[in-house]
Amino acid sequence: MSVERIVPPSMRFKAISLQEYRKAYAASIDDLQGFWSQQAKGLVWKREWAAAVAGLGPSTRWFVGGELSPYENVILRHKETNVWSKTAILYVNENGEGHTLTYSDLDSLAERVSCGLRGLGLSKGDWVAVYSPPNVESFAFMLGALRAGLPFEPIFTGFSPAEMARRVLRRGAKALFVTPSYLRRGRLVDFMGSGKTQLEKLAEAGIKVIVNDPAGAYESFTGFADILENCSAGAESLESSSPLFGLHSAYADGFKPITHPAGGFLVQTYATSRWVGLRPRDTVFCTVWPGWITSVTYQFFGSLMLGSTILLYDGAPDWPSWSRWIDMIDSYAVTVFLTTSSALRMLSKQDSTIFAGKNDTLREIIVTAEPLEPEVWRWAYTTIGTLPYPVVDSNPGKGGSIPVLSMFIQSEVGTFFTGNLVNYTFTHIEPGSSGPPFPGFHVDVVDDLGNSIRGKPGRLVLRKPWVSVPVEAPEEFYEAWRNGYYDTGDLALMNPEGYVYPLGRRDEVMKVSGYRLSPGALEEAARLAGADWALALPLRNPDRLEAPVLIYHGDAEEEEVIRAVREAVGPIATPVKVIQVSGKPVVNASRVDLASLTRKGELESVLRLLSS
Numbered sequence: 001m002s003v004e005r006i007v008p009p010s011m012r013f014k015a016i017s018l019q020e021y022r023k024a025y026a027a028s029i030d031d032l033q034g035f036w037s038q039q040a041k042g043l044v045w046k047r048e049w050a051a052a053v054a055g056l057g058p059s060t061r062w063f064v065g066g067e068l069s070p071y072e073n074v075i076l077r078h079k080e081t082n083v084w085s086k087t088a089i090l091y092v093n094e095n096g097e098g099h100t101l102t103y104s105d106l107d108s109l110a111e112r113v114s115c116g117l118r119g120l121g122l123s124k125g126d127w128v129a130v131y132s133p134p135n136v137e138s139f140a141f142m143l144g145a146l147r148a149g150l151p152f153e154p155i156f157t158g159f160s161p162a163e164m165a166r167r168v169l170r171r172g173a174k175a176l177f178v179t180p181s182y183l184r185r186g187r188l189v190d191f192m193g194s195g196k197t198q199l200e201k202l203a204e205a206g207i208k209v210i211v212n213d214p215a216g217a218y219e220s221f222t223g224f225a226d227i228l229e230n231c232s233a234g235a236e237s238l239e240s241s242s243p244l245f246g247l248h249s250a251y252a253d254g255f256k257p258i259t260h261p262a263g264g265f266l267v268q269t270y271a272t273s274r275w276v277g278l279r280p281r282d283t284v285f286c287t288v289w290p291g292w293i294t295s296v297t298y299q300f301f302g303s304l305m306l307g308s309t310i311l312l313y314d315g316a317p318d319w320p321s322w323s324r325w326i327d328m329i330d331s332y333a334v335t336v337f338l339t340t341s342s343a344l345r346m347l348s349k350q351d352s353t354i355f356a357g358k359n360d361t362l363r364e365i366i367v368t369a370e371p372l373e374p375e376v377w378r379w380a381y382t383t384i385g386t387l388p389y390p391v392v393d394s395n396p397g398k399g400g401s402i403p404v405l406s407m408f409i410q411s412e413v414g415t416f417f418t419g420n421l422v423n424y425t426f427t428h429i430e431p432g433s434s435g436p437p438f439p440g441f442h443v444d445v446v447d448d449l450g451n452s453i454r455g456k457p458g459r460l461v462l463r464k465p466w467v468s469v470p471v472e473a474p475e476e477f478y479e480a481w482r483n484g485y486y487d488t489g490d491l492a493l494m495n496p497e498g499y500v501y502p503l504g505r506r507d508e509v510m511k512v513s514g515y516r517l518s519p520g521a522l523e524e525a526a527r528l529a530g531a532d533w534a535l536a537l538p539l540r541n542p543d544r545l546e547a548p549v550l551i552y553h554g555d556a557e558e559e560e561v562i563r564a565v566r567e568a569v570g571p572i573a574t575p576v577k578v579i580q581v582s583g584k585p586v587v588n589a590s591r592v593d594l595a596s597l598t599r600k601g602e603l604e605s606v607l608r609l610l611s612s
Helices: 018-030 032-040 070-076 103-119 134-149 161-171 196-204 260-276 294-304 324-331 341-345 376-385 475-479 520-527 558-568 591-599 603-611
Strands: 053-056 061-065 087-093 098-102 128-131 153-155 175-180 181-184 187-190 207-213 241-252 253-263 283-286 309-314 336-340 364-368 405-406 414-417 442-445 456-461 486-494 500-505 509-513 515-517 531-541 545-555 578-582
Touching: 018 032, 018 161, 018 341, 032 053, 032 260, 032 558, 061 260, 061 603, 070 207, 070 260, 070 294, 087 103, 087 134, 103 134, 103 241, 103 309, 128 134, 128 161, 134 153, 134 175, 134 294, 134 309, 153 161, 153 475, 161 196, 161 241, 161 253, 161 558, 175 196, 187 336, 196 207, 196 324, 241 260, 241 283, 241 294, 260 414, 283 294, 283 376, 294 309, 294 336, 309 324, 309 578, 336 341, 341 364, 341 376, 500 509, 500 545, 509 531, 520 531, 520 545, 520 558, 531 591, 531 603, 545 603, 558 578
Parallel strands: 087 309, 128 153, 128 175, 153 241, 175 207, 283 309, 283 336, 336 364, 364 405, 509 545, 545 578
Antiparallel strands: 053 061, 087 098, 181 187, 241 253, 442 456, 456 486, 486 500, 509 515, 531 545
């Protein structure tokens, strides 16, 4: 636990005391209904809600009876303002080729997409899915879906085509957008070669497969350019609790869908995006890709709702060298850099001269997805977070100038809910922590009996429902509320001042380079390869936080098991170690207990338990 208290020079005139923070925070959680009702007034409502909140726990619904247009609140709210003619998306691929769209351009494209989707027979409430790296067309497709009242699910391309197809079918999606090829580290990734079989199965099931390829001719599929139509239909409105978008989240035995509500999610996202510092004059570079909650919330919804410019980079971080991201920050005058702890760990191992003097536009660096170690925070603050000119009394090029902020997020919650807020309650930074809880989120760390504890590890929980409580979720989500509060499944320490120090997952679910992975999905893949018993566990890893280990019994060769995991789940789930055991174990310990041992590096202890 850190004893450092740091206020970066750029924040010295905005920082508040802990006493002032506690007063604002206590007022928010003592009257959640009033607090969030006030925040909701920042949105444009077609019909105001009859009740701010109804229901209890996981069944809580906010802004009941309210109706709003998500598209209007994301895009059309900027019409007749200066934002309308400014750049909305600045797209760059690995070769440095790209183009820009203003908010007006983006609206025009999204409108034509929405008309095309309607022309394909889709109607309000039908689900669509996106399986694509970040590019203008995929963002326009999601916006077109919003305009037509279609909930959508973005699927990360690090998952395999087989996992993509499972998610599309589980959602009952009527259409799927895919990008057939893209560059990675100088090579063309041919998705139509690796994923065509799955796409053909989806097309045979009646799903419209829309391919983002102006030159392509696909017999069973539809070209993206072919769906662009003009029509007179306006932007659809939704009831507040109607599905807006969804993701699959990892649980012990597989990936399962959760869905966020239109009203609550947009209120929560609009408020927290302003609090973390997004503004119309910002250029936001988020290295988290579509398919993960950080990207959906703050790259897609939040940045557009605030009128910021989004820098979309479709490429690898280390191509042609590890200076790529920092060169882009420099070239495109990025002001907000949003990345992960794993990415900073990798950057910190590179030659420091590649970062010198290139980041004079940055205002803040936001880090998420997993714990951020104090030494990595220190490196980021003194290397990327140090401006080449003086700020207040800072020494140019040394010591840190701007805030590096670790923030905690979870797919089920939908937004960040702990961290220092540059546009609201900014208190001192404690390296290694994810700051204090956001106003409006009743966060606590408790022991196994639900008692609040300070200064030692416990369960990270939310004691009261947040406004974007999922309207569709698996049984595990409801089970997490069984003690009267929501147990996130994460382990954390809260110090006496209320700062939260995330420590990783407490259960058997894995966090690998920020990706939340299901051990059950890996075990199922091993069984497909011929294993008659399999156990996937998280092994502590200095670069990726955790890495999968797969122990199995059966006739399959280790290479076959690895290949099965890559094909069934995806390359991001590739085990770092595969261990074939000679006898089928009789396991007398829970998977949670075994995961606790491997997280401590005690893999040999697990193997002894399995062989005893």
